[in-house]
Amino acid sequence: MSRVLIIGAGLTGSVCACLLRRELQNKVSLVVWDKSRGSGGRMSTSRSPDYGSSSVDLGAQYISATPQYAKSHHSFYEELLSEGILKRLDAPVEGMMSNDGSSHYMTPLGMSSVVKHYLKQSGAELVFERHVTGLYRRGASWEVHGRGGEKEVFDAVVITMPVPQILQLQGDLTELLSPAQREQLDSVRYSSRFALGLFFPAGATIDVPWAVSYIANSPVIRYVAIDSRKRNTESECRGPSMVVHTSVPFGVQHLERDKEDMQPIILQELHNILPGLPQPISVKCHKWRYSQVSVSVPGCPGQMTVLSRPPLLCGGDAFTHSNYDGCVESALRLCDALKSSL
Missing domain, CATH: 3.90.660.10 (Polyamine Oxidase; Chain A, domain 2)
Incomplete structure (x- = not known):
């Protein structure tokens, strides 16, 4: 059984964990680390400090499916709709510019409910308030360091952090990046x-x-x-x-x-x-x-394989585009690449 660490409990990381569990089942032991106190990333839902039943989405607001993605990602949408996690956005919207035929969905329990659904399906071990600071190659494994002095060894690592945070990691990652990969990551821009x-x-x-x-x-x-x-x-x-x-x-x-x-x-x-x-x-x-990503990795490849053995992969909306389908697309590419490496 391969021990796989996914860094980042946002949408890409949660979908990737779910896909790996469904496709590899008991062949992998999945662990998800996130520096925050809970899951969601930019799809987090915050509760009122005074009235716990009230909540608000501070990041992503709703999900828009273009006709193309509504078809290619049909199974993902059907799953969330059948579970009641997604529902049609029927409330009045003023000033929306989109007229590309997209379907719009809201989340009755907040956007974080999407991420929580996939994490639950993955059965992964969740570790919050674990801030990753460095990755070090140790033979056929990766030793991952946390800010609190934690050190754990994994057979494969998937990083879904924003690109500037990836480039700040200590250890062997940046040395393993090719000049072309470094140039691609340096070109990413966020709003x-x-x-x-x-x-x-x-x-x-x-x-x-x-x-x-x-x-x-x-x-x-x-x-x-x-x-x-x-x-x-x-x-x-x-x-x-x-x-x-x-x-x-x-x-x-x-x-x-x-x-x-x-x-x-x-x-x-x-x-x-x-x-x-x-x-x-x-x-x-x-x-x-x-x-949001304003300039993605050129070509939007979905993921970047820094090393095949031991596997070290980077993914997230920076490798596609900033919406639900972009994160799903990245997770699909990460899962395919990881399966071939393992």
Whole structure:
């Protein structure tokens, strides 16, 4: 049995773990490490610190399937729909630019429910708050180091971290990259943004006709969603929740500033846009340094094999594109490459 480590409990890592379990079954022992306190990555769902039943998606907001991917990834969509993890996005959306025939889906339990589904299916051992700092080749294995001094040995390693974080890893990885691979990774670019999650008391009313609105005339805010309305979870005993995303230029301009400094600026602009907004009971601010991939690895290969034996692979949306189908496509390529290496 091969012991396989997947670094990153986001969408690509979780789908990859699920596919490996289904295709290799008991031939692999799967371990997933993530530096955060829970799974999800950029598909994480945050709960209100005051009302645990209220939640908000600070990262990915909904899933859009183009006609092409709706066909090629039909089994993935059918599985999530049959489990009730995905449902059609029927709530009103204002200002959406897409008119390519895509189907749009929301997650009643939050976007992290997609990742949690795949991790559960994988049966992988999950280790959170494990920040990987280095990878060292030890004969036919990899010794992986954590920030807390942890050291464990694996037969194969799959890295799904953002590319800049991959390139910061200590050890043998960067030395094993070919000049062409290094150039490809150096070319990857990400957008950056701030996100706010607002939680309102039970009975609060947000008097707008939409659930999601793309803001066209603000230098600060690009996207606002009444998350509870988008997911159809509003009720009399549970207050509404809202998510706000800043524009990419604003995020890039203020990227190095503390999120605590940016929160009041974003809130002021929100009140300019929605002057009748009720007072929230709590606000959560998050900085997405690596929000979406703006420049992918050339050719979008889905994955990069740094070494075949012992296997060391890199994947994620940087090797495809930043949406659900891009992550699934990367996971499929990682799984194929890993099976041939093992």
